[in-house]
Amino acid sequence: MARRFVLKTDVEAVTRKLTIDYAGALNPQQYAAVTAPGGPVLVIAGAGTGKTRTLVYRVAYLVETGTPPEQIVLLTFTRRAAREMLARAAALLDGRCERVQGGTFHAFCAAILRRHAPRIGFPSTFSILDAADAADVLDVLRTAHGFHRAGKRFPRKKTLQALFSAAANRDRPLAALLEEAYPQFVDYLDDLETLRAAYVDYKKAHALMDYDDLLLRTLELFDTDDGVRRQVAGRCRHVLVDEYQDTNRLQAALVRRFASVHGNVMAVGDDAQSIYRFRGADFRNIFAFPEQFPGTRLLKLEQNYRSTKPILDLANHLLGFARRKYDKRLFTEREGGERPALVPAPDDRFESRFVAQMVLELREQGIPLNRMAVLFRSSHNTYDLEVELNRRNIPYVKYGGLKLSEAAHVKDVLAHLRVVENPNDAVAWHRILQLIDGIGP
Structure with a gap:
């Protein structure tokens, strides 16, 4: 076998030529993360510790020390986050940073599949279904199989889409997922399995992939064609992953494939900030990282x-x-x-009255309403407070979810009240008729 020789980089010489003063711009913990040598690195970044700043400087550092920007992959959970990080890195260093492969897992996988999908039986021109499109396809199949018949409480299209997506992202059997999250539909397990199989066949026949397929099919591609895996991973000299605690099973598996050639992967996250389990996130990924990447260097951001x-x-x-x-x-x-x-509240009603009272007291102290915020675990927890704020004529803006008055079940009730008051209200009648089996959807 021929001997291989690798020219090692003189790190000290390169560091002396850097244009950015990394040590001066970063605290010691951030500097250690930004300048960490190759290999697997897990950065545990506490809240407010400059995680984004660290990733921005890491990108600039890798480019400045000689890594081709096209061989750096920055995976984030929104396209906007990736764009902003790369724009900041470019402003910090130069335009080379904008050539970094940055984006979401889904976008990166879609780009891979556009080149290699024929190897798994899809044309490169496949169409991508968003969540609404996927729900519409499921509705068509639901009707075609007769699962929509009157008197049958079969899941509606949005519930079907959410159910099948959760099963894919969490790698859970439908039976287990129904028991856990949708017990009212347990009796329809066989029908749901039939529908899911029909959905898979329909997408294959019509060259369609939904968002979950972008991850699943990329894994399938890598695991059935090792040449493609090595080719793609060979272009991923450094893999950076943001918010690793919010990755799901598929995303963590993809990270391992992307880093399978060079082994240079930096995951940044915080085990104390995992809040997206309902979307399939698995916080166990961040604990499994050192086992999945032997020799992991563990760093912390605590300031x-x-x-x-x-x-x-x-x-x-x-x-x-x-x-x-x-x-x-x-x-x-x-x-x-x-x-x-800490104010112990015996019930939701007391809690809502107390918060509304505090809002009014703070306003009396000269603090404007737009300088106050009330945080909730989930949007439906706001309903009691919304009733109280409306009762006291306190204006508010709600971010995330719908206002109480905009919720579907509330609008359904209001529609009935509106036709009692005004029998000529055609909009209200339309909403009421949609609720009747055999007339509505």
Whole structure:
């Protein structure tokens, strides 16, 4: 066998020529992450510790030290996040940073499949279904199989799309997922399995892929054609992954494939900030990273730039109760600030009245309403407070989810009340008729 020789980079010589003062611009923990040598690196970035800044400087550092930008992959959860990071890196260094392969998992996989889909039986011109399109296809198949008949409480199209997507992302059997999240549809398991198989066949026959397929089919491509895997992974000299705690099973598997040639992968995330389980995110991925990538270098970002010391003291105390965690302790140079207060509420009604009362008291102290915010775990938890705010004529803007008055079931009830008041209300009648089996969908 022929001997292979590799010319090693003189890191010290390269570092002396850098145009950016990385040590001066970053704190010691950020600097360690930005300048980490090749190989697998897991950066545990606490809230407000400059995670995005660290990734931006990492991109600039890799480009400045000689990595071709086209061989750097930055995977984020929104296209906007990737664009902003690369634009900041370009402003920091130069336009080369904008040639980095940056985007979402789905966009990156779509680009791969456009070149190689024929190897798994799809044309390169396949169409991509968004969630609404996928739901419409399922509705057509639902009707074709007779699952829509009156009197049958079969899941509607959006529920079907969410159910099949969750099964794919979580790698869960339909039976287990129904027991866990959709117990009202357990009796339809056989019909749902039939429908899912028909959905797969329909997409294949019509050259369609939904968002989940972009990940599934890319994995299929890599696992059935090792030449393609090596070719794609060979162009991924450095793989950077943002918000790793929010990756699902498929995304974590893809990261392993992307890094399978060079082995240079940096995952950035925080085990204490995983909030997207309902979308299929699996926080266990961040704990499994060192096992899946032997020799992982573990780094931490702990200096917080967002909060004051009393808030961080409380956060550190609460995080100490986590049964499974990476040990870290957030700290800040921002002293002072009010201590957080805990107000025990016996029920939702009390809680809503208390919050509304505090809003009015703060306004009396000269704090404008647009400088106040109420955070909720999920949008449906706002309904009691919305009723209370409306009762007290306190204007508000809701971000995420629908206002109470815009929720479908509330609009259904209001439609009935409107036709009682005005029998000529055609819009209300249309909504009511849509609810009647044999007339509506």
